[in-house]
Amino acid sequence: MATVAVTHFSDRLADAVERKSSQLVVGIDPVVEQMPAEVDGDLFAFCSGIVDAIAPHAVAVKPQSAFFEAHGADGVRAFAQVCEYARAAGLIVIADAKRGDIGSTARAYAEAFIPLADAVTVNPYLGGDSVEPFLEACRREGAGIFCLVKTSNPGSADVQDVALADGRKLWQHVAGLVRDWGEELIGDRGLSAVGAVVGATFPREVAEARELLPRSVLLLPGIGAQGGTPADVAAAFAAGPASALVSASRSVIYAYREGGGDWQSAAGAEAKRLAREVWSASGR
Amino acid sequence: MATVAVTHFSDRLADAVERKSSQLVVGIDPVVEQMPAEVDGDLFAFCSGIVDAIAPHAVAVKPQSAFFEAHGADGVRAFAQVCEYARAAGLIVIADAKRGDIGSTARAYAEAFIPLADAVTVNPYLGGDSVEPFLEACRREGAGIFCLVKTSNPGSADVQDVALADGRKLWQHVAGLVRDWGEELIGDRGLSAVGAVVGATFPREVAEARELLPRSVLLLPGIGAQGGTPADVAAAFAAGPASALVSASRSVIYAYREGGGDWQSAAGAEAKRLAREVWSASGR
Numbered sequence: 001m002a003t004v005a006v007t008h009f010s011d012r013l014a015d016a017v018e019r020k021s022s023q024l025v026v027g028i029d030p031v032v033e034q035m036p037a038e039v040d041g042d043l044f045a046f047c048s049g050i051v052d053a054i055a056p057h058a059v060a061v062k063p064q065s066a067f068f069e070a071h072g073a074d075g076v077r078a079f080a081q082v083c084e085y086a087r088a089a090g091l092i093v094i095a096d097a098k099r100g101d102i103g104s105t106a107r108a109y110a111e112a113f114i115p116l117a118d119a120v121t122v123n124p125y126l127g128g129d130s131v132e133p134f135l136e137a138c139r140r141e142g143a144g145i146f147c148l149v150k151t152s153n154p155g156s157a158d159v160q161d162v163a164l165a166d167g168r169k170l171w172q173h174v175a176g177l178v179r180d181w182g183e184e185l186i187g188d189r190g191l192s193a194v195g196a197v198v199g200a201t202f203p204r205e206v207a208e209a210r211e212l213l214p215r216s217v218l219l220l221p222g223i224g225a226q227g228g229t230p231a232d233v234a235a236a237f238a239a240g241p242a243s244a245l246v247s248a249s250r251s252v253i254y255a256y257r258e259g260g261g262d263w264q265s266a267a268g269a270e271a272k273r274l275a276r277e278v279w280s281a282s283g284r
Numbered sequence: 285m286a287t288v289a290v291t292h293f294s295d296r297l298a299d300a301v302e303r304k305s306s307q308l309v310v311g312i313d314p315v316v317e318q319m320p321a322e323v324d325g326d327l328f329a330f331c332s333g334i335v336d337a338i339a340p341h342a343v344a345v346k347p348q349s350a351f352f353e354a355h356g357a358d359g360v361r362a363f364a365q366v367c368e369y370a371r372a373a374g375l376i377v378i379a380d381a382k383r384g385d386i387g388s389t390a391r392a393y394a395e396a397f398i399p400l401a402d403a404v405t406v407n408p409y410l411g412g413d414s415v416e417p418f419l420e421a422c423r424r425e426g427a428g429i430f431c432l433v434k435t436s437n438p439g440s441a442d443v444q445d446v447a448l449a450d451g452r453k454l455w456q457h458v459a460g461l462v463r464d465w466g467e468e469l470i471g472d473r474g475l476s477a478v479g480a481v482v483g484a485t486f487p488r489e490v491a492e493a494r495e496l497l498p499r500s501v502l503l504l505p506g507i508g509a510q511g512g513t514p515a516d517v518a519a520a521f522a523a524g525p526a527s528a529l530v531s532a533s534r535s536v537i538y539a540y541r542e543g544g545g546d547w548q549s550a551a552g553a554e555a556k557r558l559a560r561e562v563w564s565a566s567g568r
Contacts, residue, residue, distance in 0.1 A: 127439030155411030
Protein backbone atom coordinates (compact mmCIF):
# COMPACT_ATOMS: atom_id res chain seq x y z
CA MET A 1 0.00 0.00 0.00
CA ALA A 2 1.36 3.43 -0.95
CA THR A 3 2.18 5.71 1.95
CA VAL A 4 0.59 9.12 1.82
CA ALA A 5 1.75 12.28 3.52
CA VAL A 6 -1.84 13.42 4.04
CA THR A 7 -4.13 12.02 6.72
CA HIS A 8 -6.52 9.34 5.58
CA PHE A 9 -10.10 10.60 5.17
CA SER A 10 -11.73 8.12 7.54
CA ASP A 11 -9.10 8.76 10.22
CA ARG A 12 -9.81 12.51 10.04
CA LEU A 13 -13.50 11.72 10.19
CA ALA A 14 -13.19 9.35 13.16
CA ASP A 15 -11.17 11.95 15.09
CA ALA A 16 -13.75 14.63 14.36
CA VAL A 17 -16.70 12.42 15.37
CA GLU A 18 -15.09 11.69 18.73
CA ARG A 19 -13.96 15.24 19.36
CA LYS A 20 -17.42 16.62 18.67
CA SER A 21 -19.49 13.69 19.92
CA SER A 22 -21.49 14.06 16.73
CA GLN A 23 -22.31 12.04 13.64
CA LEU A 24 -24.57 14.72 12.23
CA VAL A 25 -24.09 15.98 8.69
CA VAL A 26 -26.06 19.09 7.76
CA GLY A 27 -27.10 19.12 4.12
CA ILE A 28 -26.93 22.60 2.61
CA ASP A 29 -29.61 22.92 -0.07
CA PRO A 30 -30.11 26.66 -0.58
CA VAL A 31 -33.45 27.53 -2.18
CA VAL A 32 -33.98 31.28 -2.48
CA GLU A 33 -37.73 31.10 -1.84
CA GLN A 34 -37.15 29.36 1.49
CA MET A 35 -34.25 31.48 2.70
CA PRO A 36 -34.95 34.21 5.30
CA ALA A 37 -35.71 37.65 3.82
CA GLU A 38 -32.75 39.26 5.55
CA VAL A 39 -30.15 37.41 3.43
CA ASP A 40 -31.81 38.93 0.35
CA GLY A 41 -31.31 35.86 -1.85
CA ASP A 42 -27.54 35.78 -1.26
CA LEU A 43 -26.48 32.12 -1.27
CA PHE A 44 -23.21 32.70 0.53
CA ALA A 45 -24.78 34.88 3.23
CA PHE A 46 -27.35 32.20 3.95
CA CYS A 47 -25.02 29.20 3.80
CA SER A 48 -22.24 30.81 5.85
CA GLY A 49 -24.85 31.81 8.44
CA ILE A 50 -25.98 28.19 8.60
CA VAL A 51 -22.36 27.03 8.97
CA ASP A 52 -21.87 29.43 11.90
CA ALA A 53 -25.05 28.17 13.55
CA ILE A 54 -24.45 24.44 13.20
CA ALA A 55 -20.63 24.22 13.45
CA PRO A 56 -20.62 23.43 17.20
CA HIS A 57 -23.03 20.52 16.70
CA ALA A 58 -22.37 18.91 13.31
CA VAL A 59 -19.28 16.97 12.26
CA ALA A 60 -19.72 17.76 8.57
CA VAL A 61 -21.72 19.70 6.03
CA LYS A 62 -22.95 18.35 2.71
CA PRO A 63 -23.51 21.20 0.26
CA GLN A 64 -25.69 20.01 -2.63
CA SER A 65 -24.07 21.13 -5.87
CA ALA A 66 -27.33 21.28 -7.86
CA PHE A 67 -28.78 24.14 -5.82
CA PHE A 68 -25.68 26.20 -6.53
CA GLU A 69 -25.39 25.19 -10.20
CA ALA A 70 -28.97 26.38 -10.74
CA HIS A 71 -27.52 29.89 -10.30
CA GLY A 72 -24.86 29.46 -12.98
CA ALA A 73 -21.29 30.67 -12.55
CA ASP A 74 -22.16 32.88 -9.56
CA GLY A 75 -23.70 29.87 -7.83
CA VAL A 76 -20.65 27.74 -8.52
CA ARG A 77 -18.44 30.48 -7.05
CA ALA A 78 -20.67 30.53 -3.95
CA PHE A 79 -20.35 26.72 -3.69
CA ALA A 80 -16.56 27.01 -3.53
CA GLN A 81 -16.78 29.82 -0.98
CA VAL A 82 -19.18 27.85 1.22
CA CYS A 83 -16.86 24.82 1.13
CA GLU A 84 -13.91 27.00 2.14
CA TYR A 85 -15.90 28.70 4.88
CA ALA A 86 -17.07 25.38 6.33
CA ARG A 87 -13.56 23.93 6.38
CA ALA A 88 -12.28 27.06 8.12
CA ALA A 89 -15.02 26.45 10.71
CA GLY A 90 -13.54 23.01 11.39
CA LEU A 91 -16.20 21.05 9.53
CA ILE A 92 -15.59 18.17 7.16
CA VAL A 93 -17.07 18.96 3.74
CA ILE A 94 -18.85 16.34 1.65
CA ALA A 95 -19.65 17.71 -1.82
CA ASP A 96 -22.98 16.19 -2.80
CA ALA A 97 -22.44 16.02 -6.54
CA LYS A 98 -23.36 12.41 -7.40
CA ARG A 99 -21.04 12.47 -10.39
CA GLY A 100 -20.29 9.45 -12.55
CA ASP A 101 -18.62 9.44 -15.96
CA ILE A 102 -16.00 7.63 -18.02
CA GLY A 103 -12.26 7.82 -17.22
CA SER A 104 -10.97 11.16 -18.51
CA THR A 105 -14.22 12.89 -17.61
CA ALA A 106 -14.32 11.38 -14.13
CA ARG A 107 -10.81 12.75 -13.63
CA ALA A 108 -12.08 16.21 -14.52
CA TYR A 109 -14.89 15.84 -11.96
CA ALA A 110 -12.41 14.72 -9.30
CA GLU A 111 -10.34 17.83 -10.11
CA ALA A 112 -13.44 19.99 -9.83
CA PHE A 113 -14.54 18.78 -6.40
CA ILE A 114 -11.64 17.31 -4.43
CA PRO A 115 -9.73 20.57 -3.95
CA LEU A 116 -12.92 22.09 -2.47
CA ALA A 117 -14.20 19.22 -0.37
CA ASP A 118 -12.92 16.40 1.83
CA ALA A 119 -15.21 13.91 0.12
CA VAL A 120 -17.65 13.68 -2.77
CA THR A 121 -20.69 11.55 -3.55
CA VAL A 122 -20.32 9.32 -6.62
CA ASN A 123 -22.82 7.48 -8.83
CA PRO A 124 -21.70 3.88 -9.55
CA TYR A 125 -23.83 3.15 -12.66
CA LEU A 126 -20.82 3.42 -15.01
CA GLY A 127 -18.74 0.88 -13.08
CA GLY A 128 -15.25 0.55 -11.66
CA ASP A 129 -13.25 2.49 -14.25
CA SER A 130 -15.51 5.52 -13.69
CA VAL A 131 -14.79 5.39 -9.94
CA GLU A 132 -11.03 4.85 -10.31
CA PRO A 133 -10.08 8.56 -10.70
CA PHE A 134 -11.87 9.23 -7.41
CA LEU A 135 -10.05 6.32 -5.73
CA GLU A 136 -6.81 7.88 -6.99
CA ALA A 137 -7.78 11.11 -5.20
CA CYS A 138 -8.37 9.04 -2.05
CA ARG A 139 -4.90 7.48 -2.34
CA ARG A 140 -3.01 10.66 -3.17
CA GLU A 141 -4.88 13.40 -1.41
CA GLY A 142 -6.57 11.68 1.51
CA ALA A 143 -10.00 12.29 -0.02
CA GLY A 144 -13.10 10.21 0.65
CA ILE A 145 -15.99 9.14 -1.54
CA PHE A 146 -19.51 8.02 -0.81
CA CYS A 147 -20.95 5.77 -3.53
CA LEU A 148 -24.68 5.72 -4.04
CA VAL A 149 -25.87 2.24 -3.07
CA LYS A 150 -29.52 2.45 -1.98
CA THR A 151 -30.90 5.98 -2.23
CA SER A 152 -33.59 7.48 0.01
CA ASN A 153 -36.23 8.21 -2.66
CA PRO A 154 -39.21 5.90 -3.36
CA GLY A 155 -38.16 5.56 -7.03
CA SER A 156 -34.84 4.02 -6.00
CA ALA A 157 -36.63 0.66 -6.29
CA ASP A 158 -36.90 1.04 -10.10
CA VAL A 159 -33.24 0.16 -10.63
CA GLN A 160 -31.64 -0.53 -7.24
CA ASP A 161 -34.14 -3.19 -6.08
CA VAL A 162 -34.16 -5.21 -9.29
CA ALA A 163 -33.83 -8.94 -8.57
CA LEU A 164 -30.61 -10.53 -9.84
CA ALA A 165 -30.04 -14.04 -11.10
CA ASP A 166 -27.99 -14.84 -7.98
CA GLY A 167 -30.91 -14.00 -5.69
CA ARG A 168 -29.63 -10.61 -4.55
CA LYS A 169 -30.95 -7.18 -5.40
CA LEU A 170 -28.91 -4.85 -7.58
CA TRP A 171 -28.02 -2.53 -4.67
CA GLN A 172 -26.53 -5.49 -2.81
CA HIS A 173 -24.34 -6.23 -5.83
CA VAL A 174 -23.28 -2.56 -5.89
CA ALA A 175 -22.50 -2.80 -2.16
CA GLY A 176 -20.14 -5.66 -3.03
CA LEU A 177 -18.38 -3.48 -5.61
CA VAL A 178 -18.05 -0.67 -3.06
CA ARG A 179 -16.53 -3.11 -0.60
CA ASP A 180 -13.99 -4.27 -3.19
CA TRP A 181 -13.12 -0.70 -4.22
CA GLY A 182 -12.60 0.29 -0.60
CA GLU A 183 -10.48 -2.61 0.54
CA GLU A 184 -7.12 -1.01 -0.29
CA LEU A 185 -8.14 2.26 1.37
CA ILE A 186 -8.66 1.29 4.99
CA GLY A 187 -7.19 3.75 7.48
CA ASP A 188 -5.60 3.27 10.88
CA ARG A 189 -8.98 3.47 12.56
CA GLY A 190 -10.30 0.51 10.56
CA LEU A 191 -12.62 2.40 8.25
CA SER A 192 -12.32 2.75 4.48
CA ALA A 193 -12.17 6.03 2.57
CA VAL A 194 -14.82 4.50 0.31
CA GLY A 195 -18.20 4.92 1.96
CA ALA A 196 -21.76 4.24 0.84
CA VAL A 197 -24.96 6.28 0.65
CA VAL A 198 -27.94 4.37 2.05
CA GLY A 199 -31.29 6.09 2.63
CA ALA A 200 -32.37 6.38 6.26
CA THR A 201 -35.88 5.94 4.84
CA PHE A 202 -35.07 2.20 4.42
CA PRO A 203 -34.05 0.93 7.89
CA ARG A 204 -33.90 -2.74 6.88
CA GLU A 205 -31.55 -1.95 4.01
CA VAL A 206 -29.41 0.19 6.34
CA ALA A 207 -28.92 -2.76 8.69
CA GLU A 208 -28.15 -5.04 5.76
CA ALA A 209 -25.70 -2.56 4.23
CA ARG A 210 -23.91 -2.48 7.58
CA GLU A 211 -23.31 -6.23 7.29
CA LEU A 212 -22.30 -6.13 3.63
CA LEU A 213 -19.93 -3.19 4.19
CA PRO A 214 -18.25 -3.71 7.57
CA ARG A 215 -15.48 -1.17 6.85
CA SER A 216 -17.42 1.54 5.04
CA VAL A 217 -18.79 4.72 6.53
CA LEU A 218 -22.51 4.77 5.76
CA LEU A 219 -23.88 8.18 4.84
CA LEU A 220 -27.58 8.13 5.72
CA PRO A 221 -29.73 10.88 4.21
CA GLY A 222 -33.49 11.02 4.57
CA ILE A 223 -33.79 12.03 8.25
CA GLY A 224 -36.25 14.83 8.95
CA ALA A 225 -38.16 16.18 5.96
CA GLN A 226 -37.96 12.79 4.19
CA GLY A 227 -39.36 10.92 7.19
CA GLY A 228 -36.53 8.83 8.68
CA THR A 229 -35.60 8.99 12.39
CA PRO A 230 -32.26 8.39 14.16
CA ALA A 231 -33.72 5.35 15.95
CA ASP A 232 -34.44 3.79 12.54
CA VAL A 233 -30.75 3.70 11.68
CA ALA A 234 -29.17 2.72 15.01
CA ALA A 235 -27.89 -0.54 13.48
CA ALA A 236 -25.64 1.46 11.15
CA PHE A 237 -23.31 2.29 14.04
CA ALA A 238 -22.41 -1.34 14.76
CA ALA A 239 -18.94 -0.81 13.24
CA GLY A 240 -18.09 2.07 15.59
CA PRO A 241 -19.09 5.65 16.38
CA ALA A 242 -17.75 7.03 13.10
CA SER A 243 -19.04 4.19 10.95
CA ALA A 244 -22.21 6.07 10.04
CA LEU A 245 -23.18 9.68 9.43
CA VAL A 246 -26.75 10.88 9.59
CA SER A 247 -27.63 13.66 7.20
CA ALA A 248 -30.52 16.11 7.50
CA SER A 249 -31.02 19.11 5.25
CA ARG A 250 -34.29 21.03 5.09
CA SER A 251 -35.42 20.17 8.63
CA VAL A 252 -32.29 21.89 9.98
CA ILE A 253 -31.50 24.75 7.61
CA TYR A 254 -35.13 25.88 7.32
CA ALA A 255 -36.05 25.06 10.95
CA TYR A 256 -37.20 28.70 11.46
CA ARG A 257 -40.06 28.10 9.02
CA GLU A 258 -41.53 25.45 11.31
CA GLY A 259 -40.66 26.65 14.76
CA GLY A 260 -40.32 30.39 14.16
CA GLY A 261 -37.69 32.63 15.73
CA ASP A 262 -34.31 33.69 14.42
CA TRP A 263 -33.24 31.50 11.49
CA GLN A 264 -29.72 30.88 12.74
CA SER A 265 -30.81 30.09 16.30
CA ALA A 266 -33.49 27.76 14.97
CA ALA A 267 -30.99 25.90 12.75
CA GLY A 268 -28.48 25.68 15.59
CA ALA A 269 -31.06 24.38 18.05
CA GLU A 270 -32.36 21.75 15.64
CA ALA A 271 -28.79 20.65 14.78
CA LYS A 272 -27.99 20.36 18.49
CA ARG A 273 -31.17 18.37 19.20
CA LEU A 274 -30.64 16.04 16.27
CA ALA A 275 -26.92 15.50 16.93
CA ARG A 276 -27.74 14.41 20.51
CA GLU A 277 -30.53 12.13 19.35
CA VAL A 278 -28.22 10.48 16.80
CA TRP A 279 -25.37 10.16 19.32
CA SER A 280 -27.73 8.49 21.73
CA ALA A 281 -29.20 6.20 19.05
CA SER A 282 -25.64 5.18 18.14
CA GLY A 283 -25.29 3.71 21.61
CA ARG A 284 -22.70 6.18 22.90
CA MET B 285 -51.39 14.46 -24.20
CA ALA B 286 -50.72 18.07 -23.25
CA THR B 287 -50.20 20.46 -26.14
CA VAL B 288 -47.05 22.55 -25.95
CA ALA B 289 -46.38 25.86 -27.64
CA VAL B 290 -42.74 24.93 -28.19
CA THR B 291 -41.55 22.50 -30.84
CA HIS B 292 -40.96 18.96 -29.64
CA PHE B 293 -37.25 18.12 -29.23
CA SER B 294 -37.22 15.13 -31.53
CA ASP B 295 -39.12 17.03 -34.24
CA ARG B 296 -36.51 19.82 -34.14
CA LEU B 297 -33.81 17.16 -34.26
CA ALA B 298 -35.37 15.26 -37.18
CA ASP B 299 -35.68 18.51 -39.17
CA ALA B 300 -32.06 19.41 -38.47
CA VAL B 301 -30.77 15.95 -39.41
CA GLU B 302 -32.54 16.11 -42.78
CA ARG B 303 -31.59 19.71 -43.48
CA LYS B 304 -27.93 19.04 -42.80
CA SER B 305 -27.76 15.41 -43.96
CA SER B 306 -25.86 14.73 -40.79
CA GLN B 307 -26.24 12.64 -37.65
CA LEU B 308 -22.88 13.72 -36.28
CA VAL B 309 -22.58 15.11 -32.77
CA VAL B 310 -19.26 16.70 -31.90
CA GLY B 311 -18.34 16.24 -28.25
CA ILE B 312 -16.62 19.29 -26.81
CA ASP B 313 -14.16 18.17 -24.12
CA PRO B 314 -11.73 21.08 -23.66
CA VAL B 315 -8.44 20.05 -22.06
CA VAL B 316 -5.97 22.93 -21.84
CA GLU B 317 -2.90 20.75 -22.45
CA GLN B 318 -4.35 19.54 -25.74
CA MET B 319 -5.66 22.84 -27.02
CA PRO B 320 -3.62 24.73 -29.66
CA ALA B 321 -1.14 27.24 -28.24
CA GLU B 322 -2.77 30.16 -30.01
CA VAL B 323 -5.94 30.04 -27.88
CA ASP B 324 -3.72 30.48 -24.83
CA GLY B 325 -5.78 28.23 -22.57
CA ASP B 326 -9.00 30.16 -23.19
CA LEU B 327 -11.85 27.64 -23.12
CA PHE B 328 -14.32 29.85 -24.95
CA ALA B 329 -11.84 30.80 -27.67
CA PHE B 330 -11.11 27.14 -28.34
CA CYS B 331 -14.69 25.86 -28.14
CA SER B 332 -16.17 28.68 -30.24
CA GLY B 333 -13.44 28.07 -32.82
CA ILE B 334 -14.44 24.41 -32.90
CA VAL B 335 -18.11 25.36 -33.27
CA ASP B 336 -17.26 27.59 -36.26
CA ALA B 337 -15.26 24.80 -37.87
CA ILE B 338 -17.76 21.97 -37.43
CA ALA B 339 -21.11 23.83 -37.71
CA PRO B 340 -21.56 23.09 -41.44
CA HIS B 341 -21.10 19.36 -40.88
CA ALA B 342 -22.50 18.42 -37.45
CA VAL B 343 -26.13 18.46 -36.38
CA ALA B 344 -25.32 18.97 -32.71
CA VAL B 345 -22.59 19.58 -30.19
CA LYS B 346 -22.24 17.84 -26.85
CA PRO B 347 -20.23 19.98 -24.45
CA GLN B 348 -19.01 17.87 -21.53
CA SER B 349 -19.76 19.75 -18.31
CA ALA B 350 -16.91 18.16 -16.32
CA PHE B 351 -14.17 19.76 -18.41
CA PHE B 352 -15.69 23.18 -17.75
CA GLU B 353 -16.45 22.54 -14.07
CA ALA B 354 -12.79 21.63 -13.54
CA HIS B 355 -12.14 25.38 -14.05
CA GLY B 356 -14.58 26.50 -11.37
CA ALA B 357 -16.95 29.42 -11.84
CA ASP B 358 -15.06 30.76 -14.88
CA GLY B 359 -15.37 27.36 -16.53
CA VAL B 360 -19.09 27.22 -15.82
CA ARG B 361 -19.50 30.68 -17.35
CA ALA B 362 -17.60 29.47 -20.45
CA PHE B 363 -19.91 26.43 -20.63
CA ALA B 364 -22.96 28.69 -20.82
CA GLN B 365 -21.28 30.90 -23.41
CA VAL B 366 -20.32 27.91 -25.56
CA CYS B 367 -23.90 26.59 -25.43
CA GLU B 368 -25.24 30.00 -26.50
CA TYR B 369 -22.65 30.31 -29.26
CA ALA B 370 -23.46 26.86 -30.63
CA ARG B 371 -27.20 27.52 -30.68
CA ALA B 372 -26.60 30.81 -32.48
CA ALA B 373 -24.64 28.78 -35.05
CA GLY B 374 -27.74 26.65 -35.66
CA LEU B 375 -26.53 23.61 -33.76
CA ILE B 376 -28.57 21.54 -31.33
CA VAL B 377 -26.88 21.50 -27.93
CA ILE B 378 -26.77 18.36 -25.76
CA ALA B 379 -25.35 19.15 -22.32
CA ASP B 380 -23.35 16.11 -21.29
CA ALA B 381 -23.86 16.32 -17.55
CA LYS B 382 -25.02 12.79 -16.62
CA ARG B 383 -26.93 14.14 -13.65
CA GLY B 384 -29.16 12.05 -11.43
CA ASP B 385 -30.57 13.00 -8.04
CA ILE B 386 -33.73 12.92 -5.95
CA GLY B 387 -36.79 15.06 -6.76
CA SER B 388 -36.09 18.59 -5.55
CA THR B 389 -32.42 18.30 -6.47
CA ALA B 390 -33.16 16.90 -9.92
CA ARG B 391 -35.40 19.94 -10.47
CA ALA B 392 -32.45 22.19 -9.63
CA TYR B 393 -30.31 20.33 -12.18
CA ALA B 394 -33.02 20.66 -14.83
CA GLU B 395 -33.09 24.40 -14.09
CA ALA B 396 -29.31 24.56 -14.40
CA PHE B 397 -29.07 22.89 -17.80
CA ILE B 398 -32.31 23.17 -19.74
CA PRO B 399 -32.18 26.92 -20.29
CA LEU B 400 -28.69 26.48 -21.79
CA ALA B 401 -29.16 23.35 -23.83
CA ASP B 402 -31.76 21.58 -25.98
CA ALA B 403 -31.14 18.30 -24.21
CA VAL B 404 -29.19 16.85 -21.31
CA THR B 405 -27.76 13.43 -20.47
CA VAL B 406 -29.25 11.81 -17.36
CA ASN B 407 -28.11 8.96 -15.10
CA PRO B 408 -30.99 6.53 -14.31
CA TYR B 409 -29.56 4.83 -11.17
CA LEU B 410 -31.94 6.72 -8.85
CA GLY B 411 -35.07 5.66 -10.75
CA GLY B 412 -38.20 7.23 -12.18
CA ASP B 413 -38.83 9.98 -9.63
CA SER B 414 -35.31 11.31 -10.25
CA VAL B 415 -36.00 11.53 -13.98
CA GLU B 416 -39.46 13.09 -13.63
CA PRO B 417 -38.28 16.74 -13.32
CA PHE B 418 -36.42 16.28 -16.61
CA LEU B 419 -39.53 14.76 -18.23
CA GLU B 420 -41.41 17.84 -17.04
CA ALA B 421 -38.89 20.02 -18.88
CA CYS B 422 -39.51 17.88 -21.99
CA ARG B 423 -43.28 18.45 -21.69
CA ARG B 424 -43.16 22.15 -20.93
CA GLU B 425 -40.13 23.43 -22.74
CA GLY B 426 -39.64 21.00 -25.60
CA ALA B 427 -36.41 19.73 -24.08
CA GLY B 428 -34.92 16.30 -24.69
CA ILE B 429 -33.04 13.89 -22.46
CA PHE B 430 -30.68 11.02 -23.14
CA CYS B 431 -30.64 8.41 -20.38
CA LEU B 432 -27.52 6.37 -19.82
CA VAL B 433 -28.39 2.79 -20.73
CA LYS B 434 -25.19 0.97 -21.80
CA THR B 435 -22.15 3.22 -21.62
CA SER B 436 -19.08 2.99 -23.87
CA ASN B 437 -16.44 2.26 -21.20
CA PRO B 438 -15.15 -1.27 -20.43
CA GLY B 439 -16.21 -0.92 -16.77
CA SER B 440 -19.84 -0.46 -17.79
CA ALA B 441 -20.12 -4.25 -17.42
CA ASP B 442 -19.69 -4.00 -13.62
CA VAL B 443 -23.24 -2.78 -13.09
CA GLN B 444 -24.97 -2.57 -16.48
CA ASP B 445 -24.30 -6.17 -17.56
CA VAL B 446 -25.34 -7.82 -14.30
CA ALA B 447 -27.63 -10.82 -14.96
CA LEU B 448 -31.20 -10.40 -13.69
CA ALA B 449 -33.55 -13.04 -12.35
CA ASP B 450 -35.74 -12.67 -15.47
CA GLY B 451 -32.83 -13.57 -17.78
CA ARG B 452 -32.11 -10.05 -18.97
CA LYS B 453 -29.14 -7.85 -18.19
CA LEU B 454 -29.60 -4.74 -16.07
CA TRP B 455 -29.13 -2.36 -19.02
CA GLN B 456 -31.98 -4.10 -20.83
CA HIS B 457 -34.20 -3.48 -17.81
CA VAL B 458 -33.13 0.18 -17.82
CA ALA B 459 -33.93 0.33 -21.56
CA GLY B 460 -37.46 -0.81 -20.64
CA LEU B 461 -37.76 2.03 -18.13
CA VAL B 462 -36.54 4.52 -20.73
CA ARG B 463 -39.15 3.23 -23.15
CA ASP B 464 -41.89 3.67 -20.54
CA TRP B 465 -40.71 7.17 -19.59
CA GLY B 466 -40.64 8.23 -23.24
CA GLU B 467 -43.98 6.88 -24.34
CA GLU B 468 -45.97 10.04 -23.55
CA LEU B 469 -43.37 12.23 -25.28
CA ILE B 470 -43.46 11.04 -28.88
CA GLY B 471 -43.40 13.86 -31.42
CA ASP B 472 -45.02 14.26 -34.83
CA ARG B 473 -42.08 12.56 -36.49
CA GLY B 474 -42.53 9.39 -34.42
CA LEU B 475 -39.55 9.81 -32.13
CA SER B 476 -39.59 10.34 -28.37
CA ALA B 477 -37.94 13.22 -26.53
CA VAL B 478 -36.52 10.56 -24.22
CA GLY B 479 -33.45 9.06 -25.86
CA ALA B 480 -30.80 6.61 -24.71
CA VAL B 481 -27.02 6.60 -24.54
CA VAL B 482 -25.53 3.37 -25.87
CA GLY B 483 -21.78 3.00 -26.46
CA ALA B 484 -20.72 2.61 -30.10
CA THR B 485 -18.00 0.38 -28.64
CA PHE B 486 -20.69 -2.32 -28.14
CA PRO B 487 -22.25 -2.93 -31.60
CA ARG B 488 -24.35 -5.91 -30.52
CA GLU B 489 -25.87 -3.93 -27.68
CA VAL B 490 -26.54 -1.03 -30.06
CA ALA B 491 -28.56 -3.30 -32.37
CA GLU B 492 -30.41 -4.75 -29.39
CA ALA B 493 -31.15 -1.32 -27.93
CA ARG B 494 -32.64 -0.34 -31.30
CA GLU B 495 -35.16 -3.18 -30.93
CA LEU B 496 -35.91 -2.48 -27.27
CA LEU B 497 -36.36 1.24 -27.90
CA PRO B 498 -38.07 1.64 -31.29
CA ARG B 499 -39.05 5.29 -30.63
CA SER B 500 -35.94 6.57 -28.86
CA VAL B 501 -33.09 8.48 -30.42
CA LEU B 502 -29.92 6.55 -29.62
CA LEU B 503 -26.93 8.71 -28.77
CA LEU B 504 -23.84 6.67 -29.60
CA PRO B 505 -20.54 7.87 -28.15
CA GLY B 506 -17.28 5.98 -28.50
CA ILE B 507 -16.53 6.57 -32.18
CA GLY B 508 -12.94 7.59 -32.94
CA ALA B 509 -10.59 7.77 -29.94
CA GLN B 510 -12.56 5.06 -28.11
CA GLY B 511 -12.39 2.67 -31.09
CA GLY B 512 -15.93 2.41 -32.53
CA THR B 513 -16.65 2.96 -36.25
CA PRO B 514 -19.80 4.21 -38.02
CA ALA B 515 -20.20 0.83 -39.74
CA ASP B 516 -20.40 -0.80 -36.28
CA VAL B 517 -23.56 1.11 -35.46
CA ALA B 518 -25.44 1.08 -38.78
CA ALA B 519 -28.26 -0.96 -37.19
CA ALA B 520 -29.07 1.97 -34.92
CA PHE B 521 -30.63 3.87 -37.85
CA ALA B 522 -33.32 1.26 -38.51
CA ALA B 523 -35.95 3.60 -37.03
CA GLY B 524 -35.13 6.46 -39.43
CA PRO B 525 -32.37 8.92 -40.28
CA ALA B 526 -32.76 10.88 -37.04
CA SER B 527 -33.19 7.82 -34.84
CA ALA B 528 -29.50 7.73 -33.93
CA LEU B 529 -26.75 10.26 -33.40
CA VAL B 530 -23.08 9.37 -33.55
CA SER B 531 -20.83 11.27 -31.21
CA ALA B 532 -17.08 11.80 -31.54
CA SER B 533 -15.03 14.09 -29.35
CA ARG B 534 -11.26 13.98 -29.19
CA SER B 535 -10.76 12.57 -32.72
CA VAL B 536 -12.49 15.67 -34.11
CA ILE B 537 -11.61 18.55 -31.81
CA TYR B 538 -7.95 17.58 -31.52
CA ALA B 539 -7.62 16.32 -35.13
CA TYR B 540 -4.72 18.75 -35.71
CA ARG B 541 -2.60 16.79 -33.23
CA GLU B 542 -2.79 13.70 -35.44
CA GLY B 543 -2.91 15.10 -38.94
CA GLY B 544 -1.17 18.44 -38.42
CA GLY B 545 -2.21 21.71 -40.06
CA ASP B 546 -4.48 24.45 -38.78
CA TRP B 547 -6.56 23.23 -35.79
CA GLN B 548 -9.86 24.59 -37.08
CA SER B 549 -9.39 23.26 -40.61
CA ALA B 550 -8.35 19.88 -39.22
CA ALA B 551 -11.44 19.70 -36.99
CA GLY B 552 -13.72 20.79 -39.83
CA ALA B 553 -12.23 18.26 -42.25
CA GLU B 554 -12.54 15.40 -39.76
CA ALA B 555 -16.13 16.39 -38.92
CA LYS B 556 -16.99 16.50 -42.63
CA ARG B 557 -15.39 13.12 -43.28
CA LEU B 558 -17.06 11.48 -40.30
CA ALA B 559 -20.50 13.01 -40.98
CA ARG B 560 -20.42 11.59 -44.52
CA GLU B 561 -19.25 8.20 -43.30
CA VAL B 562 -22.08 8.09 -40.75
CA TRP B 563 -24.68 9.30 -43.27
CA SER B 564 -23.58 6.58 -45.63
CA ALA B 565 -23.57 3.91 -42.89
CA SER B 566 -27.10 4.98 -42.00
CA GLY B 567 -28.21 3.86 -45.45
CA ARG B 568 -29.09 7.32 -46.78
